[in-house]
Amino acid sequence: MTNSRAWARVLTIAGSDSGGGAGIQADLKTFQELEVFGMSAITAVTAQNSVGVHGVYPLPVEAVVQQIDAVLGDMGATTVKTGMLLSPDIVACTVEAIRRHRPEHVIVDPVMIAKGGSPLLRQEAVDVLRGELLPLASVVTPNLPEACELLGIERDAIRSVADMVKTVDRLLALGPKYVLLKGGHLEEYSSENDALSSKEAIDVLVGPGLAEPVLLQAPRYATKHTHGTGCTTAAAIAAFVARGRSIPEAAREAKQFVTAAIAAAGPMGRGTGTLWHAAHRQLQMQRS
Numbered sequence: 583m584t585n586s587r588a589w590a591r592v593l594t595i596a597g598s599d600s601g602g603g604a605g606i607q608a609d610l611k612t613f614q615e616l617e618v619f620g621m622s623a624i625t626a627v628t629a630q631n632s633v634g635v636h637g638v639y640p641l642p643v644e645a646v647v648q649q650i651d652a653v654l655g656d657m658g659a660t661t662v663k664t665g666m667l668l669s670p671d672i673v674a675c676t677v678e679a680i681r682r683h684r685p686e687h688v689i690v691d692p693v694m695i696a697k698g699g700s701p702l703l704r705q706e707a708v709d710v711l712r713g714e715l716l717p718l719a720s721v722v723t724p725n726l727p728e729a730c731e732l733l734g735i736e737r738d739a740i741r742s743v744a745d746m747v748k749t750v751d752r753l754l755a756l757g758p759k760y761v762l763l764k765g766g767h768l769e770e771y772s773s774e775n776d777a778l779s780s781k782e783a784i785d786v787l788v789g790p791g792l793a794e795p796v797l798l799q800a801p802r803y804a805t806k807h808t809h810g811t812g813c814t815t816a817a818a819i820a821a822f823v824a825r826g827r828s829i830p831e832a833a834r835e836a837k838q839f840v841t842a843a844i845a846a847a848g849p850m851g852r853g854t855g856t857l858w859h860a861a862h863r864q865l866q867m868q869r870s
């Protein structure tokens with residue numbers, strides 16, 4: 583039994599995915615699985631399923647601000663996670679709210695494009711995200727195309743683990759404390775890939791206390807059902823950080839959590855199926 587005073591609290595500021603696999607829904611499922619109390623400020627409602635994003639309905643900026651202020655002004659959260667922010671106005675109001683409330687940890691998932699290609703961050707919002715939000719981040723968790731966009735380089739410029747290792751310091755120079763560069767998309771470049779990255783899903787972490795970039799490695803599963811992997815990774819980092827782990831510890835534990843969820847993923851609808859967020863329970867049972 584726990585008592586509510588002891589619950590670690592996390593606020594996610596992100597979009598709603600009606601399909602339940604990404605966005606706010608993935609975040610809250612992950613928070614609950616990892617035993618932290620999850621709260622949400624919704625930035626936009628998407629009509630989304632396994633096939634794609636069929637509609638995007640932003641909330642008014644005042645509605646986003648009111649949700650954040652209502653939660654952080656009363657219940658409080660040590661940790662804020664951001665996901666789909668869509669517009670320059672929503673990014674700017676999120677930045678202002680973070681400056682006002684000063685949470686201890688800010689986990690920024692710089693969500694830009696859904697797996698099917700729909701934009702979840704407008705092009706004109708990239709500058710404010712890069713210039714204003716990243717310097718507030720405890721950790722930023724770009725995938726490969728997002729990292730390229732943040733650096734203003736060709737969308738497919740990072741094509742191998744060696745390229746990832748070469749790039750992370752430039753992302754760190756944008757101002758976040760840590761960078762976790764996720765390598766899920768490396769498979770798209772498999773013909774010219776280093777042998778390792780077709781067998782393993784490799785992410786690269788840099789930041790204080792790490793003498794050199796650290797590779798987080800896990801088996802790569804031959805599945806197309808990977809909707810929500812990025813949201814789930816950042817949400818798990820947020821949960822572990824809220825429970826007192828350092829960013830490097832949280833990143834390692836989040837990697838195990840998301841890997842288990844991908845291993846258990848399955849078809850759901852006609853397109854890209856989703857992760858199973860409860861899969862880590864099996865791991866815990868095997869350990870105990």
Ligand SMILES: Nc1ncnc2c1ncn2[C@@H]1O[C@H](COP(=O)(O)OP(=O)(O)OP(=O)(O)O)[C@@H](O)[C@H]1O
Binds near residue numbers: 604696767801
């Ligand atoms: N097929 C796979 N098998 C195992 N791990 C994977 C696989 N695909 C991605 N991952 C891992 O999942 C995590 C998320 O990385 P990814 O690069 O897919 O994020 P993303 O593109 O932001 O996801 P999404 O856009 O679906 O939210 C990383 O730890 C990555 O290494």
Ligand SMILES: Cc1ncc(CO)c(N)n1
Binds near residue numbers: 812
């Ligand atoms: C609402 C939302 N946020 C993030 C993603 C990225 O996976 C998505 N597909 N939908």
